[in-house]
Each structure stands twice: as C-alpha cells, then as structure tokens.
Amino acid sequence: MNIVVINGTEIRGCTYQMKEFFLSELREGNTITEFYLPKDGPAFCLGCKTCFMKDEALCPHAAQVQPIWSAIMNADLLVFAYPVYVMRAPGQLKTLLDHFGAHWIAHRPKKEMFTKRAVILTQSVGAPNKGAQSDVETSLNWMGVSDVKKFGLKLMEGVIWPELSEKKRKDIETKTKAFAHQFLNPRVPRMSLKVRLYFLIGKITQKMVLSRTLVPSVDTRYWLDQGWIKR
Ligand SMILES: Cc1cc2nc3c(=O)[nH]c(=O)nc-3n(C[C@H](O)[C@H](O)[C@H](O)COP(=O)(O)O)c2cc1C
Structure with missing residues (x-):
C-alpha cells in the first residue's frame, strides 16, 4: 500500500508524535511518502484561475503543488496530520487545498480519488477538533474521496510534548496505535x-x-x- 502523509506543521511536537505512532503500525510492507507544510507546500493561491480555465500544470506554484498531487495520485491511503489552529485547520493546509480546487467534482475530478481512503489526525489543547477536521474532509469529499476516517485528541495538560505527563503520552500512543489497526489491510472503499x-x-x-x-x-x-x- 502506498501511503502519503501531509503534515500540517514542521514542528516535531505533539502532532508529529501522534502521526509517528499512527505510522509505526503501518510501516511494514507499505511505502510512505511525507510532506511537511509550510516547507514543502505552495505559497498562497494568487487567484489567477489558470488551473480552472487552462491547466493546473500552468499554475505559478506548480513546482510545489505537482509533486504533492502526484504522490496523492499514487497513494492508496492519504493521511493528513495537523494541529488545530484557532478552531480550524492551519492556514498552510488550507493554502495547499486551495491549489487542488481544479480537481473538485465541480471541475475536473480524478477517478483515482474514488478508490482512495483518507485519515485525518488532529489534536488541540482543549478545543473541539471537528471544525479543523471538516476543513480537510470537505475538500476530500469534493475531490471524490468517500472513506474519510477522523481521529482527534485533546491534550488538556499543555502543548509541549516532553512536558506532558508520562500517563498522557502513553494514552495518546495507545489510542493512536489502536486507531491505526483498521488500516492494516488494504481495501477499496465503496462510493x-x-x-x-x-x-x-x-x-x-x-x-x-x-x-x-x-x-x-x-x-x-x-x-x-x-x-x-x-x-
Ligand atoms: C497558532 C496556534 C493556534 C492554536 N489554536 C488552538 C485552539 O484554537 N484551540 C486549542 O485547543 N488549541 C490550539 N492550539 C494548540 C494546538 O492545537 C496544538 O495542541 C499545539 O500546537 C501542540 O501541537 P504541536 O506540538 O504539534 O504544535 C493552537 C496552537 C497554535 C500554534
């Protein structure tokens, strides 16, 4: 199984740890490609509409967007791992998703997306994760991904990974690894x-x-x- 991971932060903190726990269960026998935002992502969409009216390959940010899109096309499982920022997804993730607008069903959806599965991993200090997860889920659904599983945690104790109690860190590890088990067997989802x-x-x-x-x-x-x- 090909797995592509879009990391919504470059910080090697709580989101990173959670994502590593998730992947640790899936590393064997699978190929994993990771991107880190904002480093690997495009600049803000300029609104030129070239992607809609001509070709996404002519986007001014194609050099950053195309490698990520190609990896998504080749993947069976898409993983989005990000922290909740002001109750929503981080801006760098929204910026990437803006660049995928031409692949929405309203425009030129890729049939490959109909058979992919996706995972959204999020965490916050204490806020609900729903709004932040919806930001990505909406895009995935409109790009044709039917099977989107969401997993969100509240840290409660703080925002710095080594400062969380041993009990909390173990709890996050156990829960995230258990969640990952459902993706051990590749399966083509129904629309x-x-x-x-x-x-x-x-x-x-x-x-x-x-x-x-x-x-x-x-x-x-x-x-x-x-x-x-x-x-
Ligand atoms: C800019 C910013 C905004 C945040 N907004 C929220 C928020 O609205 N609610 C919340 O519970 N946590 C919020 N957090 C905390 C993050 O969701 C997350 O718990 C924290 O950044 C630790 O994860 P990390 O180590 O991966 O960065 C915010 C953090 C940052 C940096």
Missing part, C-alpha cells in the same frame, strides 16, 4: 451516498453548461473525454 450526490450535481451542471455553449470549457471537455457526459 458514499454523499460523493455520489456531488458527482450527480457535477454531471447535471456540466450537461447544462454543454447545452448552452458551442465551445466547451476545459472542465466540460474533461467530462466529455471521461465519457461522463455526452453531446
């Missing part, structure tokens, strides 16, 4: 109702757009080429 609905919305939209134009847009051309809509 969820939600993703089916998004795809239907995309299809209806593209059909409508096609009926109103003589020269199809890049998106509509893509849907035609995939055989998902017909003239």
Whole structure:
C-alpha cells in the first residue's frame, strides 16, 4: 500500500508524535511518502484561475503543488496530520487545498480519488477538533474521496510534548496505535451516498453548461473525454 502523509506543521511536537505512532503500525510492507507544510507546500493561491480555465500544470506554484498531487495520485491511503489552529485547520493546509480546487467534482475530478481512503489526525489543547477536521474532509469529499476516517485528541495538560505527563503520552500512543489497526489491510472503499450526490450535481451542471455553449470549457471537455457526459 502506498501511503502519503501531509503534515500540517514542521514542528516535531505533539502532532508529529501522534502521526509517528499512527505510522509505526503501518510501516511494514507499505511505502510512505511525507510532506511537511509550510516547507514543502505552495505559497498562497494568487487567484489567477489558470488551473480552472487552462491547466493546473500552468499554475505559478506548480513546482510545489505537482509533486504533492502526484504522490496523492499514487497513494492508496492519504493521511493528513495537523494541529488545530484557532478552531480550524492551519492556514498552510488550507493554502495547499486551495491549489487542488481544479480537481473538485465541480471541475475536473480524478477517478483515482474514488478508490482512495483518507485519515485525518488532529489534536488541540482543549478545543473541539471537528471544525479543523471538516476543513480537510470537505475538500476530500469534493475531490471524490468517500472513506474519510477522523481521529482527534485533546491534550488538556499543555502543548509541549516532553512536558506532558508520562500517563498522557502513553494514552495518546495507545489510542493512536489502536486507531491505526483498521488500516492494516488494504481495501477499496465503496462510493458514499454523499460523493455520489456531488458527482450527480457535477454531471447535471456540466450537461447544462454543454447545452448552452458551442465551445466547451476545459472542465466540460474533461467530462466529455471521461465519457461522463455526452453531446
Ligand atoms: C497558532 C496556534 C493556534 C492554536 N489554536 C488552538 C485552539 O484554537 N484551540 C486549542 O485547543 N488549541 C490550539 N492550539 C494548540 C494546538 O492545537 C496544538 O495542541 C499545539 O500546537 C501542540 O501541537 P504541536 O506540538 O504539534 O504544535 C493552537 C496552537 C497554535 C500554534
């Protein structure tokens, strides 16, 4: 199984430890590729819309985005590990996701995404993790990933890993490793109702757009080429 990990922080702290516990259960027999944000990620999206209107390969940040996207394409399991920042996902992660907009079902979804599984690992001091997880889950669902498992923890005792009590660190290790076990066996997920609905919305939209134009847009051309809509 190919696993790609998007680390939402470069700090080798609590998120890092949690992610390492998770991966420790999956290292054997699997290939793991990791990216660290913001170091390996793109700068803010400039809003030029080149990806939507022409080609994502022409994005001014393609040099940073394309290696990450290629790794995602080649992966069976996508892992997003990040701390909660002001109740949401860190900005560097949102910046990366902004660059994947052209791959949303509303534009040019990749069929490879329909068979991938994804994991979202988060932690906060004490805030709910839900909002931060939704930021990534929404993108994944709209890119066609049906199977998104979420795992969030509250540190409660502090934010510096070595300063957490032995008991807390052991608790995080045990829980995270136990969570990882469900990913030991590779499995192709079924398309969820939600993703089916998004795809239907995309299809209806593209059909409508096609009926109103003589020269199809890049998106509509893509849907035609995939055989998902017909003239
Ligand atoms: C900029 C910033 C914002 C944060 N916002 C929150 C927050 O809203 N709620 C919360 O419980 N923890 C918050 N935290 C704590 C982190 O979620 C996390 O617990 C902490 O950074 C330790 O993880 P790390 O070692 O991976 O950085 C924040 C931390 C940072 C650096």
